[in-house]
Amino acid sequence: MAHHAKIENGIVTQVIVTCDEDEDTFADRMLAETGEQWVRTSYNGRIRYNFAGIGYVYDSIRDAFIPPKCHDGATVNEINCLWDCSNADHNSEI
Numbered sequence: 001m002a003h004h005a006k007i008e009n010g011i012v013t014q015v016i017v018t019c020d021e022d023e024d025t026f027a028d029r030m031l032a033e034t035g036e037q038w039v040r041t042s043y044n045g046r047i048r049y050n051f052a053g054i055g056y057v058y059d060s061i062r063d064a065f066i067p068p069k070c071h072d073g074a075t076v077n078e079i080n081c082l083w084d085c086s087n088a089d090h091n092s093e094i
Contacts, residue, residue, distance in 0.1 A: 005052035049081035
């Protein structure tokens with residue numbers, strides 16, 4: 001079982017399950033057939049750091065899915081592509 005995230009303007013708008021046989025060709029086929037950008041994601045974080053969720057950002061430079069920002073003062077941790085936050089209440093959720 002593979003998973004792919006639909007990307008619109010850099011934001012994940014949909015995540016679907018695809019067949020293992022399609023995992024390497026699905027995104028190319030969708031781009032050719034529909035013009036839509038789809039990127040593979042994984043539950044275990046082996047690719048693209050984090051499992052994509054609706055509202056996540058797909059950062060093509062880092063090749064990473066990054067969750068929504070908790071507040072303006074947060075910065076992306078380059079090791080795990082999650083937010084580093086000075087607010088102790090937010091840190092307990094990560």
